[in-house]
Amino acid sequence: MENIPHAGVLFFDLNVTVGPLLISAVGAGGKTSTLLWLARVLQQAGRRVLLTTTTHMFLPRHLPVTFCRDPLALPAEVWQSPLQACFSAWLPNVGKVKGFTPAQLDALLAAGNVDVVLVEADGAHGFAIKAPNEHEPCIPLSCCCVVAITGAGMLGKALGPATVHRWPFFSRITGSSEGDRLNWPMLHRLIQHPQGAFKGTPPGCRRIWLLNQLSQNENLQEGDLLTGGAVDVIWAGSVQENQAITRRRVRK
Incomplete structure (x- = not known):
């Protein structure tokens, strides 16, 4: 994997050219944090960015928020904000917002x-994988890029209903049993399987696999990231750090 000197290469990865x-x-392991990071990067590049969801998510902090039944019914001046969030309702019983x-x-x-709509299109109930x-997931047909997130801090840890969301599906896809420790072949099967991490991705979509919460000291081997052509780009890093993506690999 190559080191990432600046965020400019991310625009190529996301295929961000015109809007x-x-x-x-x-996925799991930092969807909201990833979208907030992308929102800042895109906004700083002069894009008008909207953050929302097709499911439920925690209310993002430090963003102006609009609630409405239909975003198309909002007046034109609402869309002049360079960075904002929009949802259909607040759900006090679960402490989350509902999207569209x-x-x-x-x-x-x-x-x-x-210019850019960022969508949290999946739920994970706080699990890292x-x-x-x-x-699931609930991806709009107009999506041009799907970022599938995996909490890389789970590598080497025991698997089962207490540590994996949708454990029966994960076990069936990856061939893992309760008590097994997460390894790279299991992650490869999750990424490659048609019912796995990229399930429901519209045809022609760019596919990015993000290994989030990965220590910079993690010694990634070339074979760790052989996904059989299932993805276009692999990102590795931690989106809450100053340098969010520390390593990157692009399908040749």
């Missing part, structure tokens, strides 16, 4: 009110 664009985050349907976000993108069940 409007919709980018979805799925994929169809609503497809229509918003087509209207061109913002998961496999999707039948109704």
Whole structure:
């Protein structure tokens, strides 16, 4: 993997050239943090960025937030903000916000009110790793890039219902049993399987695998990242650090 000197290469990875664009985050181990990091990078590059979800998520801090039933019904001046979040409702019983349907976000993108829509399109209930069940994830058809996130801090740790979200699905996809310790072959199967990490990705979408919460001292071997062509780009790092992505690999 190559070291990442600056954030400019991320624009190539995301295929961010002209807008409007919709980018979805799925998986577990830092979806909201990843989207907040991407939002800052894109906003600093002069893009008008909207953060939202097709499921439920914790209310992002330090962002202006709008609640509405239909974002297309909002007045034009709302969209002048360079960085904001928009949701359909606050759910006090779970302490989260509710987002919009994929169809609503497809229509918003087509209207061109913002340059980039960042979507949390999956849930993980605070776990660092998961496999999707039948109704997950919830990715809009207009999505141009899916970032599948894995909590790399789980490597070497015991697997089971207490540590993995949707454990029965994860076990079936990866061939792991309760008590096994997470290893690279299991992660490869999760990434490559059609019902795995990139399940529901629209045709033609760019696929990025993010190994989040990975120590800079982690000794990654070339074979650790052989995904059989299942992804376009691999990012490794920790999105809450100053240098979020420390290593990167692009499919040749």
